[in-house]
Amino acid sequence: MFEKLSILGAGLLGASVMQAAKKRGVAKKCVAWSRSAGTRELCANADFCDAVFDTPEAAVAGADCVVACVPVDKIVPLLADCATTISPTALVTDVGSTKAAICSDAKKLLPAGVGFVGSHPMAGSELNGFAHGNAELLQNRLCFVANDAEPRLIDLAQKFWQGLGMRTRLVDPAEHDAIVAHVSHLPHAVAAALSAALAQKPAEWRDCGAGGLRDTTRVSAGNPHVWQAILEENRAEIIPALSEFLAKFSELKSALERGDSEALLALLSAASNWRLPLSQN
């Protein structure tokens, strides 16, 4: 499908994209840039990475597909830095967890010749970095593709992610940000507040939990810098989502405090009814 796939930023997602691309024949050659010398060494030793470069400019030269796999606040500046080297026919996309600002900034800051389409593969792990990457991470997961680009590029971006084993969904960047504020960023905020609250209790309590504690808090182990950038970039959508959660949590707390079994049961039932289908498929 592509002759040369260039990955800018070789963390969890960058490494997973390269592995899936090689495994599934989506790219003949995979090359990478990382700002970290340690990660560049891991790339040099990985059989799925054909070449690794010290600069983004060197990594994108001659690539027909470029994927920016850096934190949300670094994506557009990074692409702008190497924009003149990117082939004008290349598909340029990203993996950022927010889309409205990135897609709008890309329009403003990238030269007309750069064929940018925003993407967001909904796949991750609380364990970051190149070493945790794997092709399976992307399999059967959803990838959002922003609908505000040239039809030819949108089509190419969808085929690219589908080639890696993902389901795709075309979406307006603003709608994307509202959806992920609720299904990704809000759960992260809730999990982080829960872990931060439990961090105040005796340390040995952490080992008294079962699967419920592990699962409910899992994502909060993620890189705090990455998540700070995501929460701040999407704050306009996240703050209302936090308020919606707060209203429900306060409703539960108040029902328990005043001994209103009926209200408590109604809330627990609404939650169970909403969540059960995810356990059953």
Add this chain to the structure above:
Amino acid sequence: MFEKLSILGAGLLGASVMQAAKKRGVAKKCVAWSRSAGTRELCANADFCDAVFDTPEAAVAGADCVVACVPVDKIVPLLADCATTISPTALVTDVGSTKAAICSDAKKLLPAGVGFVGSHPMAGSELNGFAHGNAELLQNRLCFVANDAEPRLIDLAQKFWQGLGMRTRLVDPAEHDAIVAHVSHLPHAVAAALSAALAQKPAEWRDCGAGGLRDTTRVSAGNPHVWQAILEENRAEIIPALSEFLAKFSELKSALERGDSEALLALLSAASNWRLPLSQN
């Protein structure tokens, strides 16, 4: 270890205890009672269940170990109903998620001849019922054993759960309730409020989430009646835990609202530092 293990209530945990007991040779014979005719039929057809009875009295007759696997508010009344039939030398225990009220009520309501020791195996699933039971559910999990009983019985209870593959921890019933309010009941309340909040959004958003959404909300799929009883039984310990969470969540929300990156990063870092060891072992 035991000649005849009697399980009162053949749901997820009752079925898992029987399977582990048979598989690991902890009991020669496993018998069960369930109030549901459908579950009694499942018991009758299961190779790990040697006999099933219509009444708890019939199920406990001649058993040297009795385990009450019913919701927290039903445990002591159920044992009281069949107390005169229970052998005075039998180990009588439970799987209830709260311990202070159950252990105290057991002392008041059960005749002196009933050798009750409170237990709480920290193992579960959001999918309830006999059909989801399996011996693996208990493996390497923690089981709390209440320390307010006869030393002979405490020792026997610990050996029983260890025989099923669990780690045990002796605990004061009140301390147990404070711990689980934080590591089990609070996470459930948080997950339930999150799912209930998301249930107000478009139904298709549920399918846009990745592993983070699944994991953070998983436990909220659990039986609402079971969890209503647990939250109400342990409300004295849970309400302060809910307040501790609320303070952290409000801190996060306020940091995001006023653009205080440093405070936001500090909270996300505290959460990540606390949670990371659970992902690394």
